[in-house]
Amino acid sequence: MASNETAENERELANVKLYDRAGAYIPRVAAVHDLCGYGKCSLGVAIPVLSAAGCDVCPVPTGLFSSHTAFPGWYMHDTTAMLRDYLDAWRGIGVDIDAVYSGFLGAPEQVDVILNLYETYPDALRVVDPVMADHGKIYPTYTPELCDAMAHLACSADILTPNLTEAAIILGEPIGESWGGVNIDDAEAHRMVNALLERGAKHVVLKGVQRGDGVIRNFVGGRELPIVEVHNDYVDYMLHGTGDVYASCLLAAVMAGQGIADAAQFAGEFVLASMEVSAQQPDFRDRGVNFESLLGRVTKLLR
Numbered sequence: 588m589a590s591n592e593t594a595e596n597e598r599e600l601a602n603v604k605l606y607d608r609a610g611a612y613i614p615r616v617a618a619v620h621d622l623c624g625y626g627k628c629s630l631g632v633a634i635p636v637l638s639a640a641g642c643d644v645c646p647v648p649t650g651l652f653s654s655h656t657a658f659p660g661w662y663m664h665d666t667t668a669m670l671r672d673y674l675d676a677w678r679g680i681g682v683d684i685d686a687v688y689s690g691f692l693g694a695p696e697q698v699d700v701i702l703n704l705y706e707t708y709p710d711a712l713r714v715v716d717p718v719m720a721d722h723g724k725i726y727p728t729y730t731p732e733l734c735d736a737m738a739h740l741a742c743s744a745d746i747l748t749p750n751l752t753e754a755a756i757i758l759g760e761p762i763g764e765s766w767g768g769v770n771i772d773d774a775e776a777h778r779m780v781n782a783l784l785e786r787g788a789k790h791v792v793l794k795g796v797q798r799g800d801g802v803i804r805n806f807v808g809g810r811e812l813p814i815v816e817v818h819n820d821y822v823d824y825m826l827h828g829t830g831d832v833y834a835s836c837l838l839a840a841v842m843a844g845q846g847i848a849d850a851a852q853f854a855g856e857f858v859l860a861s862m863e864v865s866a867q868q869p870d871f872r873d874r875g876v877n878f879e880s881l882l883g884r885v886t887k888l889l890r
């Protein structure tokens with residue numbers, strides 16, 4: 588468990604007025620992600636996880652997919668054209684928002700929509716999971732323009748949660764060839780976290796550092812926070828949707844009052860437990876990450 592959380596870091600996150608709610612206040616999170624009909628990820632993960640943490644989750648769908656894009660023949664409906672009217676209608680009825688949590692985007696213009704949300708809700712916590720790529724490969728719907736726009740958005744995040752490939756894209760650096768497996772050392776992880784902080788992100792959780800030693804490491808840093816490593820046991824298979832489970836659990840823990848490093852530890856352990864439960868299911872690689880039976884752990888964050 589990370590031990591060197593600083594009071595300063597707690598104060599910085601506490602700016603968003605959520606953390607003395609003692610279970611009574613129901614924070615409202617705008618969840619700006621796609622909706623997948625099949626293959627658990629994105630809104631299909633963010634809504635149950637954050638709801639289990641006592642949040643009111645308001646979806647802003649960035650696309651409608653038949654399945655996530657790892658399945659062949661997926662169909663996508665781009666929702667960009669409706670988003671401004673959709674959010675104007677929220678303004679019209681005085682919806683207030685405590686956190687803007689974005690993930691998979693459908694088009695570069697959607698970044699402007701999110702920046703607009705930041706302007707409308709200046710006190711809201713800005714959480715950017717810069718979903719673009721994994722294991723050295725960019726997702727098929729991500730054009731260079733969309734990657735550039737995501738990199739721009741990343742600079743405004745209060746909490747930014749890239750994997751190594753996404754961090755390289757944001758930093759305009761080459762993608763490492765071995766990033767599907769054993770990858771970077773501490774010095775390189777610290778360099779990347781610091782470079783992302785210098786670009787403007789207030790807190791960074793750099794995910795998925797592997798050394799072939801049975802654990803998977805995440806590096807957590809903040810402008811006022813020394814970089815700490817948190818890790819969890821590694822299981823030797825991958826499932827789609829775990830990145831969304833991770834970011835949603837991290838935010839759930841932050842909304843429940845945890846500091847960023849403790850929240851990162853909670854999220855990693857939750858993903859690991861979900862992956863272990865998933866592996867008991869038939870066809871688990873296709874069915875995706877199974878987290879539903881573990882949601883009680885998220886609710887316990889509130890006690």
Ligand SMILES: Nc1ncnc2c1ncn2[C@@H]1O[C@H](COP(=O)(O)OP(=O)(O)O)[C@@H](O)[C@H]1O
Nearest residue numbers: 721750794795820821822824829830833855858
């Ligand atoms: N195979 C695994 N074994 C254990 N933990 C994992 C594994 N894959 C992912 N995790 C946990 O989930 C976090 C997010 O990883 P991942 O799901 O690969 O994110 P992304 O999809 O954004 O690359 C990791 O940093 C780690 O804590």
Ligand SMILES: Cc1ncc(COP(=O)(O)O)c(C=O)c1O
Nearest residue numbers: 628655656691827828829830831
């Ligand atoms: C449509 C869609 N949304 C979200 C994701 C993110 O999945 P993950 O949580 O594995 O990063 C993907 C990845 O394939 C996807 O295709």
